[in-house]
Amino acid sequence: MRAAADLPAPAPGVRRAVVMTMGALHEGHAALVRAARELVGPAGRVLVTVFVNPLQFGAGEDFDRYPRTLEADAAVAARAGADLLFAPSAAEVYPDGEPLVRIAAGPMGGLLEGASRPGHFDGMLTVVAKLLHLTRPDVALYGEKDAQQLALIRRMVRDLNFPVEIVGVPTVREEDGLALSSRNRYLDPDERVTALALSRALFAARDRLAAEAVLRARAMVAPTDERRALALAALHESRASADAHAVALAGDPVGALASPVSALAAARAVLDEAREAEPPLLPDYLALVDPRDFREVPADHVGEAILAVAARVGSTRLIDNIRLTFGAHR
Numbered sequence: 001m002r003a004a005a006d007l008p009a010p011a012p013g014v015r016r017a018v019v020m021t022m023g024a025l026h027e028g029h030a031a032l033v034r035a036a037r038e039l040v041g042p043a044g045r046v047l048v049t050v051f052v053n054p055l056q057f058g059a060g061e062d063f064d065r066y067p068r069t070l071e072a073d074a075a076v077a078a079r080a081g082a083d084l085l086f087a088p089s090a091a092e093v094y095p096d097g098e099p100l101v102r103i104a105a106g107p108m109g110g111l112l113e114g115a116s117r118p119g120h121f122d123g124m125l126t127v128v129a130k131l132l133h134l135t136r137p138d139v140a141l142y143g144e145k146d147a148q149q150l151a152l153i154r155r156m157v158r159d160l161n162f163p164v165e166i167v168g169v170p171t172v173r174e175e176d177g178l179a180l181s182s183r184n185r186y187l188d189p190d191e192r193v194t195a196l197a198l199s200r201a202l203f204a205a206r207d208r209l210a211a212e213a214v215l216r217a218r219a220m221v222a223p224t225d226e227r228r229a230l231a232l233a234a235l236h237e238s239r240a241s242a243d244a245h246a247v248a249l250a251g252d253p254v255g256a257l258a259s260p261v262s263a264l265a266a267a268r269a270v271l272d273e274a275r276e277a278e279p280p281l282l283p284d285y286l287a288l289v290d291p292r293d294f295r296e297v298p299a300d301h302v303g304e305a306i307l308a309v310a311a312r313v314g315s316t317r318l319i320d321n322i323r324l325t326f327g328a329h330r
């Protein structure tokens with residue numbers, strides 16, 4: 001369906017979910033559609049929108065080459081349980097040309113992705129607001145892969161009283177860890193190998209935290225420095241051993257081990273290695289941020305955080321993130 005005027009009006013008692021996409025649908029999108037179906041049940045309505053929104057692309061970005069595969073998208077959406085695919089033209093969405101009045105993403109919109117892609121989040125929120133008005137869902141689902149986007153949509157809906165529930169869906173990954181993304185199609189085989197460093201960096205941070213939890217538990221029961229060192233060495237993990245030195249130097253095993261600093265260091269080590277790969281990874285940012293406002297957390301942060309990464313491989317820019325919890329032991 002291409003015309004907004006043809007979109008069916010919501011029917012009383014029939015729950016409606018919308019999944020917004022830019023097309024080139026993959027298993028990540030299918031997971032959103034399946035989650036939407038779960039939420040509204042067999043009697044509900046699931047709408048998928050496909051629109052490559054010019055407003056959220058900067059000059060020199062990939063708007064022109066963004067994959068457009070509408071026929072295949074319709075099949076993926078239907079297979080995953082969608083009732084309707086709404087794929088409007090730019091003239092349908094912006095009948096008067098680019099809108100003069102737009103949503104401003106505010107301070108969060110200038111950080112990380114917003115810093116790298118100025119205006120991106122204003123353009124994204126503007127089209128999301130429009131698509132919410134056009135499709136009038138009870139619930140709208142977005143992927144956690146685009147964590148800052150999801151946080152901003154939640155914030156817009158809360159701040160501006162949009163009558164819709166926002167649901168986040170966990171990131172779907174390839175078996176080797178690469179987060180599914182329409183932009184993965186740009187990668188040649190060598191670039192794809194390099195691109196694995198994004199997820200590996202995130203997992204290295206997560207694994208470091210897990211290893212540290214073990215270290216902490218052992219160090220707390222070890223009666224002497226020597227025994228503590230043995231406990232640390234038992235992990236057979238060179239980076240963990242490096243931490244052991246840091247712990248010894250800090251003279252505060254429990255506090256130092258729980259720090260975001262070492263999680264960031266573990267991730268950074270993987271990215272640094274990938275800078276030397278062929279083709280190389282060119283990191284854009286690596287940041288540990290508060291999930292609510294995307295500001296970087298302090299070194300003594302306790303609680304939830306998002307470790308977010310963006311990098312280029314060749315001409316492709318990819319993002320990924322993972323949720324981590326700090327100081328749960330305290």
Ligand SMILES: Nc1ncnc2c1ncn2[C@@H]1O[C@H](COP(=O)(O)OP(=O)(O)OP(=O)(O)O)[C@@H](O)[C@H]1O
Nearest residue numbers: 021022023028142143145146171172180181182183
């Ligand atoms: N791997 C994934 N797992 C879960 N959700 C995803 C995944 N990839 C994308 N999504 C979600 O699908 C929705 C549509 O995203 P979009 O069409 O931009 O796909 P994309 O694969 O993220 O493309 P791009 O490469 O352009 O970022 C968004 O809510 C996005 O977060």
Ligand SMILES: CC(C)(CO)[C@@H](O)C(=O)[O-]
Nearest residue numbers: 020021022053124127146
């Ligand atoms: C939410 C969205 C469909 C708005 O264009 C887009 O940013 C996307 O696909 O994530």
Ligand code: BAL
Nearest residue numbers: 022056057120146149
């Ligand atoms: N997947 C987020 C939309 C964008 O990159 O423009």
